[in-house]
Amino acid sequence: MADLSKLVEELGKLTVVEAAELVSKLEEAWGVSAAAPVAVAAAPAGGGAPAAAAEEKTEFDVFVKDAGPKKIEVIKVIRQLTNMGLKEAKDMAEAGNAKVLEAVGKEAANDAKSKLEAAGAVVELK
Numbered sequence: 001m002a003d004l005s006k007l008v009e010e011l012g013k014l015t016v017v018e019a020a021e022l023v024s025k026l027e028e029a030w031g032v033s034a035a036a037p038v039a040v041a042a043a044p045a046g047g048g049a050p051a052a053a054a055e056e057k058t059e060f061d062v063f064v065k066d067a068g069p070k071k072i073e074v075i076k077v078i079r080q081l082t083n084m085g086l087k088e089a090k091d092m093a094e095a096g097n098a099k100v101l102e103a104v105g106k107e108a109a110n111d112a113k114s115k116l117e118a119a120g121a122v123v124e125l126k
Helices: 004-012 016-030 035-045 050-055 071-082 086-095 106-118
Strands: 060-066 098-104 122-125
Touching: 016 106, 060 106, 071 086, 071 098, 071 106, 086 098, 098 106, 106 122
Parallel strands: none
Antiparallel strands: 060 098, 060 122
C-alpha cells in the first residue's frame, strides 16, 4: 500500500496549475469528470499563501454571446456539454448571452470555450 502521508505531503506542494493538470490526467485515465472537486483540490495547494490562492479565480461561468453562422454546430456542442435536450439547447443558442456552464474549473471552462468557438460561437468566460 502507498504511504498516504507522504502522498498528501507531495500533493500539498503542487501549484494550482499542476493540481488542475493532475486532475485532467486522472479524468482521462479513469474516464470520470471531476469539475466540482477541482476547486476543492486546488484550495489546499496554496499551502501557506492564502492571498495568492484568492487572487487566481478557480471557477468560471461559460456564456454564449452569439451562436454565429453555424447555429446547428453550436447547438450540438451545447447538448454535448450540458446533456440538454434539443429544444433547450436551441433556445439557449438563440437567446444570446446565455449561461451554458456555471462554476466549472478553469480547464473545463477553457475546453468548453474552445469547442464552442470551433463551432462558430462567440464565447465569454466570467
